[in-house]
Amino acid sequence: MKIGIIGTGRLGSALGKIWAEKGHMIMFGSRDPQKAKKLANSIGSNASGGTYEEAAKFGDVIILAVPWSGAKESIKTAGNLDSKIIVDSTTTAAPHLGGPLIGRTPSAAEKVAKWAVGAKVIKAVHTIGVESLNNLQFGSQKANLFICGDNLEAKSIVRTLGEDIGFEVIDAGPLTNARLTEPLAMLWIELAYKQGMGTDIAFKLLRRRKAK
Ligand SMILES: NC(=O)c1ccc[n+]([C@@H]2O[C@H](COP(=O)([O-])OP(=O)(O)OC[C@H]3O[C@@H](n4cnc5c(N)ncnc54)[C@H](OP(=O)(O)O)[C@@H]3O)[C@@H](O)[C@H]2O)c1
Numbered sequence: 001m002k003i004g005i006i007g008t009g010r011l012g013s014a015l016g017k018i019w020a021e022k023g024h025m026i027m028f029g030s031r032d033p034q035k036a037k038k039l040a041n042s043i044g045s046n047a048s049g050g051t052y053e054e055a056a057k058f059g060d061v062i063i064l065a066v067p068w069s070g071a072k073e074s075i076k077t078a079g080n081l082d083s084k085i086i087v088d089s090t091t092t093a094a095p096h097l098g099g100p101l102i103g104r105t106p107s108a109a110e111k112v113a114k115w116a117v118g119a120k121v122i123k124a125v126h127t128i129g130v131e132s133l134n135n136l137q138f139g140s141q142k143a144n145l146f147i148c149g150d151n152l153e154a155k156s157i158v159r160t161l162g163e164d165i166g167f168e169v170i171d172a173g174p175l176t177n178a179r180l181t182e183p184l185a186m187l188w189i190e191l192a193y194k195q196g197m198g199t200d201i202a203f204k205l206l207r208r209r210k211a212k
Contacts, residue, residue, distance in 0.1 A: 004059025006052050008039050010130045012065030020046040022164045029055025053079040061085045068092045068101050075115045082118030085154040089125040091185040097193050109178035122149035122158045123178035126185040129199040136166035143202030145169045148177040
């Protein structure tokens with residue numbers, strides 16, 4: 001899969017490195033293309049770097065890995081996103097672990113879908129800490145990746161990418177259900193940082209029967 005990553009911060013660089021190691025082709029996009037190229041060089045031949053627009057053009061799947069405050073501008077800078085699958089991984093926490101910057105109706109993901117005209121938006125990767133991505137196994141349990149989106153093919157592709165990392169993926173329904181999963185990210189932040197549980201925590205849905 002060709003994956004464009006918008007933002008070379010902690011989440012974008014960690015995801016890109018893991019997927020490159022799994023054999024995917026990665027292009028990191030940065031406001032500073034030299035930074036993206038340096039990151040790509042540190043990863044190897046499956047990775048390259050450029051601008052947001054170049055990364056968006058390159059990827060069949062685009063990961064939006066920027067702060068919520070920069071999301072609208074980053075999407076605009078990325079250019080034409082028509083028909084692209086966009087994974088919105090943003091959390092809407094204010095800087096310094098503040099509360100959500102926006103309400104739940106609409107969700108951040110629905111706003112992303114409005115800004116990224118023609119794109120198939122999937123909300124995912126927002127309810128876990130980057131620290132866990134290299135090992136999603138918690139004892140006998142795999143951490144969950146909740147995905148919401150309206151396009152079934154796009155969801156299936158994101159499911160596979162999530163499984164490649166080691167998640168057990170839960171289809172949480174249409175994109176409007178990001179209104180339900182985005183607050184989970186706020187809960188994760190609260191528990192990890194403010195309640196002192198640390199970042200080595202993840203959500204798990206327990207069920208008695210295997211899903212259909
Ligand atoms: N870190 C986690 O554990 C984690 C987990 C789940 C979700 N998330 C979410 O994923 C997103 C990225 O998180 P992160 O931890 O990777 O953040 P980060 O380390 O601060 O990196 C964010 C990147 O976004 C880009 N960016 C674009 N517009 C920006 C702006 N106005 N101000 C600052 N940076 C801007 C920058 O990349 P360039 O300089 O390359 O353009 C920057 O390196 C956030 O929405 C966060 O809430 C993070």
